[in-house]
Amino acid sequence: MPPGWLSGLVDIRIQCLCIDSAHPSKSADFWEAALGWRRTHDTEGEVVLEPPEGSPEDGIAPDLLFLKVPEPKRGKNRLHLDLRPGDQAAEVARLESLGARRVDVGQATVSWVVLADPDGNEFCVLKPLGPEPDSAG
DSSP states (O other): OOTTGGGGOOOOOOOEEEEEESSHHHHHHHHHHHHTOEEEEEOSSEEEEEOOTTSTTTTTSOEEEEEEOSSOOOSSOSSOEEEOOSSHHHHHHHHHHTTOEEOOSSOOSOSSEEEEOTTSOEEEEOOOSSOOOOTTO
């Protein structure tokens, strides 16, 4: 970085990721269970999830804001979440038990699994950064 680059930093941060939903409370229920985050705002038209208070992500990771919209989802998301678990297979199974479903968005053969939340919004479950646990025990 060139000298003085810090003086040119913009004083702005991403506050939240907005997710359109026909049923914000239902979508938030799924993501609250999936991520272990806390609900900090809840009305009929919008629900906010934030990382657990005091966690390393608290105040750092953007909130998730679920907004009620009248129109149904059409087509593939233009923006999606990528989740990095410790055990991909176990996490995919857990998310499916919470209501996620596998979807094909044209990904062909890849190392990640594409799922959709109950509102149809796609997200990916990546392989762990390190070796996955031995599934044989």
